[in-house]
Amino acid sequence: MVELKNVSVTYSNGVDALNDVSLRINDGEFAFVVGKSGAGKSTLIRLLLQEIEPTSGKITVNGFNLSKLKKNKAHKLRRTIGFVFQDFKLIDTMNVYDNVAFVLRSIDAPIKYIRNRVPYVISLVGLKDKAKAFPHELSGGEQQRVALARALVNDPQLIIADEPTGNLDPTNKIEILELLKAINSCGTTVMVVTHEHELVQYFGGRTISITDGRITFDDYIG
Amino acid sequence: MKISSMNYLFKQGMRNVWTNRIMSVASLCILSVSLLLIGFTLLFVANINRFVNGIENKNEVVIFIEDGTDETEISAMENTIRNINNVENVTFYSKEQALEDMKNDMENENAEDLFSYVGEENPLPDAFRLRIADIEKISPTLMEINRLDKIDSIKSPTDFINILTGLKNFIGIISLVILAALILVSLVIISNASRASVDIRKREIAIMKLVGATNSFIKIPFFVEGMFIGVLSGVLASAITCIGYNELIKVLSQDMTVWSIMSVNGFIPLNEFMWTLILGYIAAGAVISAFGTVMSTRKYLKV
Numbered sequence: 403m404v405e406l407k408n409v410s411v412t413y414s415n416g417v418d419a420l421n422d423v424s425l426r427i428n429d430g431e432f433a434f435v436v437g438k439s440g441a442g443k444s445t446l447i448r449l450l451l452q453e454i455e456p457t458s459g460k461i462t463v464n465g466f467n468l469s470k471l472k473k474n475k476a477h478k479l480r481r482t483i484g485f486v487f488q489d490f491k492l493i494d495t496m497n498v499y500d501n502v503a504f505v506l507r508s509i510d511a512p513i514k515y516i517r518n519r520v521p522y523v524i525s526l527v528g529l530k531d532k533a534k535a536f537p538h539e540l541s542g543g544e545q546q547r548v549a550l551a552r553a554l555v556n557d558p559q560l561i562i563a564d565e566p567t568g569n570l571d572p573t574n575k576i577e578i579l580e581l582l583k584a585i586n587s588c589g590t591t592v593m594v595v596t597h598e599h600e601l602v603q604y605f606g607g608r609t610i611s612i613t614d615g616r617i618t619f620d621d622y623i624g
Numbered sequence: 625m626k627i628s629s630m631n632y633l634f635k636q637g638m639r640n641v642w643t644n645r646i647m648s649v650a651s652l653c654i655l656s657v658s659l660l661l662i663g664f665t666l667l668f669v670a671n672i673n674r675f676v677n678g679i680e681n682k683n684e685v686v687i688f689i690e691d692g693t694d695e696t697e698i699s700a701m702e703n704t705i706r707n708i709n710n711v712e713n714v715t716f717y718s719k720e721q722a723l724e725d726m727k728n729d730m731e732n733e734n735a736e737d738l739f740s741y742v743g744e745e746n747p748l749p750d751a752f753r754l755r756i757a758d759i760e761k762i763s764p765t766l767m768e769i770n771r772l773d774k775i776d777s778i779k780s781p782t783d784f785i786n787i788l789t790g791l792k793n794f795i796g797i798i799s800l801v802i803l804a805a806l807i808l809v810s811l812v813i814i815s816n817a818s819r820a821s822v823d824i825r826k827r828e829i830a831i832m833k834l835v836g837a838t839n840s841f842i843k844i845p846f847f848v849e850g851m852f853i854g855v856l857s858g859v860l861a862s863a864i865t866c867i868g869y870n871e872l873i874k875v876l877s878q879d880m881t882v883w884s885i886m887s888v889n890g891f892i893p894l895n896e897f898m899w900t901l902i903l904g905y906i907a908a909g910a911v912i913s914a915f916g917t918v919m920s921t922r923k924y925l926k927v
Contacts, residue, residue: 451834473926474839481836491831495643508837513628552835 403429404450404560404593409459411445411615419445421615423459427593427608429559432586434602435595437612443595446612447564450483452476464559481509484553484590486582488565490545492537492552498524499533502551509556519555527551527581543574550581560591567598579605625840633841637848647821648853654817655857655913656864658810659905663865665806669799671891676792680759683785686717687752687769688776697774698750704772705752710765712757722748749776759785815916818850822920829924839925846917854913858906865901870894 404427411420420442427433437443448454450463452471461468464482471479485491492501503520511519524533527547537545546566553561563582567575579594579601586592596602602609606624610617641648687705689698698716706714723746756762762785766778822829832842873891 477833477836477838480834485834491827491834493828493831495640495828504832504837505835507629507632508832508835508841510626510629512626556836 403427403462403464403591405460405462406446406449407460409449409456409461411442411449411454412457418615420449420456423612423615423617425610425617425620427591429591430586430589431608432583432592433594433608433610434605435593435610435612436597436599436602438597441612442615443597443612444564445615447562447595450562451485452479477508481556482559484556484558484561486546486549486553486561486563486566488568490537490542490549490569492545492548494537497534497536498529498540498548498551501537501548502555505552505556523551523555524548526554541574542569543571543577546570546574546578547581550578550585554585554590558590560593561585563592563594565596566594567596567601575601576604629841630844633844634848637845638852640845640849641852644821644825644849647817647824648849651814651817651821651853651913652857652860654813655854655909656860658806658814659857659861659909660864662803662806662810662908663861663901663905664868665799665803667865667869667892667897669795669803670897672795672799673792674892676788676795680785680788680792681755683756683759683781685754685756685762685766685769685778685780687754687778689750689752690774690776691749693750693774701772701774702752705754705769708765708768710757710761712755714752714754717751717753719746719748719750722751760789811912811916814912815920818913818916819920822846822917822924826924829921833925842925843918843921846921847914850914850917851910854909854911855906856909857913858902858909861905861909862902865905866894866898 404425406423406425409420409423410418412418423442423446435443435446445454449456449461449468452468452473455469463479466479466482468479493504496504499520502524503516506516506519521530521533524530527550529544529547529551532540532544537548540548546569549566553563561582566578566582570578575598582592582594583605603624607622609619609621609623611619689701693701702714702716705711726748756765762780762782766780766782769775770778829842873894876891
């Protein structure tokens with residue numbers, strides 16, 4: 403569950419990135435967050451990751467009160483969230499298997515569990531035959547699937563996808579969003595941040611629109 | 625942390641050495657050169673100290689005894705001198721022995737003529753030869769000896785010792801300054817090298833943080849990697865120093881005449897310091913490199 407109460411963010415250069423934003427995304431929901439460049443979408447994600455702190459307001463993510471969560475405990479929050487980024491953010495020196503397994507290794511998961519879970523998740527995203535490939539040997543769509551597998555592997559409560567289709571061709575865009583929808587149907591909360599209105603229209607569902615740091619629309623479409 | 629995780633992180637660190645091999649080789653070279661510079665400076669200073677100590681040890685104070693002093697009095701004087709602080713050892717040097725040595729030293733034809741003039745009468749005095757423990761405190765020791773009865777005169781290399789002590793102190797200070805400067809410069813260069821090696825992986829560190837890895841989980845492979853490069857640098861520097869020093873000594877020792885004039889008996893043999901050097905190099909390399917690398921990751925762990 404994600405909840406923001408009267409959250410504002412003003413950067414040190416005086417720019418108001420978010421202005422009195424209140425928002426709640428319940429467990430198991432699928433929500434699009436849309437807005438133009440500079441609207442405040444990235445600031446919202448950085449807040450949820452605890453990369454930055456709000457100037458005012460309260461944020462709760464998966465039961466963590468972020469104003470009370472110390473910086474050196476941020477990993478506890480991040481382990482409950484799966485991230486998917488526009489630029490995939492895969493570790494170039496690791497193959498597909500190791501990129502996905504890294505998440506489980508970092509939480510000290512048993513080797514047996516890693517050996518079972520990682521191939522399963524990789525096959526879920528359709529990359530069974532590419533487990534030993536390195537990121538530079540994969541297409542954009544395949545890299546995004548690896549990122550999805552990595553986000554899924556730890557069975558997170560919430561998946562945040564920041565422009566997950568930004569670098570993909572139309573077919574891959576649809577496939578990635580269908581995968582996210584499938585993940586959501588299993589009970590995981592999914593928040594997709596995008597500026598591609600056509601995709602939102604195509605899939606429909608809860609859509610939150612941010613303009614100049616304020617929520618200007620929050621309803622179901624399609 | 626589980627043993628399996630430690631095992632994984634160790635392997636990851638070793639793999640990083642190979643994956644980032646260009647930076648690894650660069651770090652290895654920089655660290656080895658730094659260790660070599662410090663090591664050779666230390667060896668140079670140690671050899672200089674050995675030379676100075678060798679010259680110092682050759683100092684000898686000779687106390688001439690008044691003519692007509694009997695054996696009992698000489699024996700009592702010897703005991704008194706032996707009990708004076710800072711006197712390392714005392715040897716009685718009889719006038720007969722002195723004459724004999726003098727004859728042996730003058731091995732030419734004129735010497736026999738000279739000694740024939742002397743006849744049966746031995747003009748040389750009895751004496752004590754003594755060695756001073758702490759050469760810097762020679763003056764008060766000589767003053768104390770001078771207070772004894774039956775002393776004709778004292779011959780001591782006081783001026784030379786003063787120069788030598790000054791030289792030793794000067795070398796000590798200069799070598800400390802050079803070493804401190806070298807260590808400082810090396811640390812700056814090494815920290816820049818490790819920072820550069822970590823810099824190219826800042827993206828990797830940021831991703832690890834985002835997927836929930838703890839700081840220690842991220843740091844351990846860097847620590848292993850830094851330590852491995854450090855140990856390797858230590859081994860490389862040891863090999864170069866041992867081979868280089870041995871060859872240098874061989875070349876310098878080809879003609880010992882020049883060194884003998886300077887009262888140099890020989891250089892510090894390799895086996896006298898080899899293991900200390902190897903262990904020192906490896907320990908210094910490992911510690912500097914491992915901690916340097918880990919410290920460089922710090923700013924990227926604040927994400």
